[in-house]
Amino acid sequence: MSTQDPSNIVPPAQPAQVRTYKARGRIFGMSIAVMSIWAAMYIAASAIPALPVPGMAGMITVNAIMTAISGMVLGPAAAIANAAGGIVSMILFPYGFSAGPLGFLTVTMGGLVAGLLFANKWVWAAVFELIIIGAWFVNPQSWQTGMWMVPLPYSAIALLVILVKPLRDWTRRSILTQHKVWMWPAVFLMCTVGHAAEFMTTNTLVNWMFNLSWQYWVPTLPYWIMVDTVVILASTIVGVGVLIGLKKARLPNYADTLEQ
Amino acid sequence: MMNIDMRTRKSPMQKLDGRTKLIALSVIFVLVLLFSHPAYILALLGVVMVIWWSAKLPLQTIKDLFKYFLVIAVIILVVQIFFYPGQTELIRLSNPVPAIGFSGFITLEGILFGVAMVLRLVVIMIVAPLMVLTTPLPELMLALVKLKIPYRFAFIMTTALSLLPSIQSHAAIIQQAQLCRGITYDTAGKFFTKLRASVALLVPLILGSFRDSQTLEIAMSSRAFGAPVKRTFLLDSQFSKIDYLILAVTIAILVTGIVLRILGFGVY
Amino acid sequence: MDDHPPAIHCQQLDFVYPNGVQALSSVNLVIEPGEYIAFVGQNGSGKTSLVKHFNGLLKPTRGSVRIFGEDSSDKKVSYLSRKVGYVFQNPDDMLFCTSVQEEIAYGPRLLGMDHTEINQKVEHILLELGLDEHRETHPFALSLGDRQRLAVACALSLDPDVFVFDEPTTGQDYFGGKSIMNLIDQLHAKDKTIVIITHDMPLVAEHAHRVVVMSGGQIAMDGSPAQVFSQPEKLHQLSLRSPQVTQLAYEMGFTEQAILGVPEMVEWLSRSYLSADTTNPGSQP
Numbered sequence A: 001m002s003t004q005d006p007s008n009i010v011p012p013a014q015p016a017q018v019r020t021y022k023a024r025g026r027i028f029g030m031s032i033a034v035m036s037i038w039a040a041m042y043i044a045a046s047a048i049p050a051l052p053v054p055g056m057a058g059m060i061t062v063n064a065i066m067t068a069i070s071g072m073v074l075g076p077a078a079a080i081a082n083a084a085g086g087i088v089s090m091i092l093f094p095y096g097f098s099a100g101p102l103g104f105l106t107v108t109m110g111g112l113v114a115g116l117l118f119a120n121k122w123v124w125a126a127v128f129e130l131i132i133i134g135a136w137f138v139n140p141q142s143w144q145t146g147m148w149m150v151p152l153p154y155s156a157i158a159l160l161v162i163l164v165k166p167l168r169d170w171t172r173r174s175i176l177t178q179h180k181v182w183m184w185p186a187v188f189l190m191c192t193v194g195h196a197a198e199f200m201t202t203n204t205l206v207n208w209m210f211n212l213s214w215q216y217w218v219p220t221l222p223y224w225i226m227v228d229t230v231v232i233l234a235s236t237i238v239g240v241g242v243l244i245g246l247k248k249a250r251l252p253n254y255a256d257t258l259e260q
Numbered sequence B: 001m002m003n004i005d006m007r008t009r010k011s012p013m014q015k016l017d018g019r020t021k022l023i024a025l026s027v028i029f030v031l032v033l034l035f036s037h038p039a040y041i042l043a044l045l046g047v048v049m050v051i052w053w054s055a056k057l058p059l060q061t062i063k064d065l066f067k068y069f070l071v072i073a074v075i076i077l078v079v080q081i082f083f084y085p086g087q088t089e090l091i092r093l094s095n096p097v098p099a100i101g102f103s104g105f106i107t108l109e110g111i112l113f114g115v116a117m118v119l120r121l122v123v124i125m126i127v128a129p130l131m132v133l134t135t136p137l138p139e140l141m142l143a144l145v146k147l148k149i150p151y152r153f154a155f156i157m158t159t160a161l162s163l164l165p166s167i168q169s170h171a172a173i174i175q176q177a178q179l180c181r182g183i184t185y186d187t188a189g190k191f192f193t194k195l196r197a198s199v200a201l202l203v204p205l206i207l208g209s210f211r212d213s214q215t216l217e218i219a220m221s222s223r224a225f226g227a228p229v230k231r232t233f234l235l236d237s238q239f240s241k242i243d244y245l246i247l248a249v250t251i252a253i254l255v256t257g258i259v260l261r262i263l264g265f266g267v268y
Numbered sequence C: 001m002d003d004h005p006p007a008i009h010c011q012q013l014d015f016v017y018p019n020g021v022q023a024l025s026s027v028n029l030v031i032e033p034g035e036y037i038a039f040v041g042q043n044g045s046g047k048t049s050l051v052k053h054f055n056g057l058l059k060p061t062r063g064s065v066r067i068f069g070e071d072s073s074d075k076k077v078s079y080l081s082r083k084v085g086y087v088f089q090n091p092d093d094m095l096f097c098t099s100v101q102e103e104i105a106y107g108p109r110l111l112g113m114d115h116t117e118i119n120q121k122v123e124h125i126l127l128e129l130g131l132d133e134h135r136e137t138h139p140f141a142l143s144l145g146d147r148q149r150l151a152v153a154c155a156l157s158l159d160p161d162v163f164v165f166d167e168p169t170t171g172q173d174y175f176g177g178k179s180i181m182n183l184i185d186q187l188h189a190k191d192k193t194i195v196i197i198t199h200d201m202p203l204v205a206e207h208a209h210r211v212v213v214m215s216g217g218q219i220a221m222d223g224s225p226a227q228v229f230s231q232p233e234k235l236h237q238l239s240l241r242s243p244q245v246t247q248l249a250y251e252m253g254f255t256e257q258a259i260l261g262v263p264e265m266v267e268w269l270s271r272s273y274l275s276a277d278t279t280n281p282g283s284q285p
């Protein structure tokens, strides 16, 4: 009895069964548990007003930072986690959402574009980025004087990082290897992609809903660029801290699923 | 947070099936975006206010909400009044200023369009709370699942909601710990102080919460999450005659709206 | 009196949480500089709520708390933290920087100290707490024991005179607990006032010089470990127990003074054994 082959003791069907359960508990390689926790933090963060920003409905909350880094932490699954968190926080704290019930789309796009890029599915990242920009230009409102400038700060860097292969590879590599120095600018670029996708979606929705003319969009552009830069810088600091911490403490993060 | 005790306010709205409300309010949202004529939007606002009133919700809630949207409402109004390309000149302010695209006149069309857009903002702003304030969240989630949103997505939303209190108390502890390290959460708002504080909050919150994910995962699989069987629900909902009636009327209105819009009515 | 105010002075302190739970009622307490005081009591008895008043994290609902003579009610925590350092039970809640030395430098930098001063301080603390080989390490890559040391280092960097520890040994293994208690003893040896919350009675007997027993938001007992542990019936009513050695000695009939540790117990036993030897010569062969 004692010398029996161990494989006879465990019926081979059982591990397979367990594996199907596990696989169903994952989306894009991230576990549903982690996504739920992310969504919960997202909701909690919506309740914390971080930066009162005149001219915007309510304020920028801490979750603008969460959206910008979500793609690097969760990969494409960030889109789903952000959407879930966004819908529930819109229900509980409706004042943060100038786009009304569609507000969750903005954070979904932020996670989606950056997540796809981080997962090296750059073609899809480009497709969604172009959909966002396209939705802006399809609106006749956007054919007025100078309106072409509005998406520029939000898409120029994003498109460069998505489409230029050496830059894209360098950015991903610096983040994945957690390079001591280059990680910082790389995370900055990735946060720019995420935040830009979120903010440009907001702009596009607001443009469609309220038909504001160029006299609003163009003069306020420098102001928004300033606000967004601050948000992206803050996201970079948080992003680097979180990514390094997740790796050091061996906690779940999307980079691990890429290595396997 | 919207905190109105729903149990004390029985109203016809609360007896409706969650799906009915979700569909009806989505239709209102679609219609308010479809039309841009002030009269049409005013009519929709009227409908929304009647629903608000019949749900016995306090008007104060709308006022509270509006405070957050005041700035954007003023911007919308001012931009439309001054820059909408209208014909009917009402007030002459100056000579035309082509550099900023200002005709020198305030036009009737500009005012009406500005009002229409602000009314649209108001409708958009109160549609979602109307749903939420008349439907307990579990019912709302059930409605979403029954409307065939993916179950796993609904699961993430409900799990997130149930994790919220523990995440919030964790965040409160972290904020206290940061205070002890010399950070100030001044409400008097130095921009960069606040920024620094949010950084200091998010890093330990995210890392600490992810540390708990393993426990949650075990809890989920021990309850056979993802088992390939048809799910049953503790709560259940059934359409009543009223639900069918309201759905029928809603769909009729939606179809009428789309037809009117195609025929060119209701556009400004 | 005002020249040497107590470190902490609570007068008729009441505290009610926003949700209506009354956590503290009429607490009167004086802690002098240099004391080593332990708070014990059942779960929910108000220990944490009380010590959170010592650096302004909570403000009295009624009554007053004075910290080195200053009323806490209109002071910011960031200011009071320079007098009273608070170390949370879970060190991870306090850490957010990317290296150990940055973590230590964070507080002094907020206080606006100049660069060289900060460097000296960081250097000093790294050596003092034995973290110098980890200076570049990410805080999350440290062991739990070292993370806790780092949390202490962060409090230490603000130069407080009083240290509050909420359950420093909970969740630690034997050696982890020993090591953090040694560190606390070191701080006390450097004239710091020590306040600790714990459920570990032998720890209280071994380290603290004063014990305060909390019950239902009030102070139920207050005295030296020897005084408090010599009243087992009263402790029992408060659902607490003296250390097992103390109980054993008490059960064996040594009731005049509480035995606090194994060495004392051995001494007492050998003393009574010797005395049994001399008073009972008949037993000798």
Ligand SMILES: Nc1ncnc2c1ncn2[C@@H]1O[C@H](COP(=O)(O)OP(=O)(O)OP(=O)(O)O)[C@@H](O)[C@H]1O
Residues within 6 Å of the ligand: C017, C018, C019, C021, C022, C023, C041, C042, C043, C044, C045, C046, C047, C048, C049, C050
């Ligand atoms: N944030 C809070 N909000 C409301 N009530 C609270 C809060 N924190 C604690 N309480 C309540 O106040 C009372 C005292 O709690 P406290 O945490 O001070 O006890 P404790 O002695 O530290 O307990 P433990 O040994 O479990 O840490 C308890 O009844 C508790 O439920």
Ligand SMILES: [Mg+2]
Residues within 6 Å of the ligand: C047, C048, C049, C166
């Ligand atoms: Mg406690």
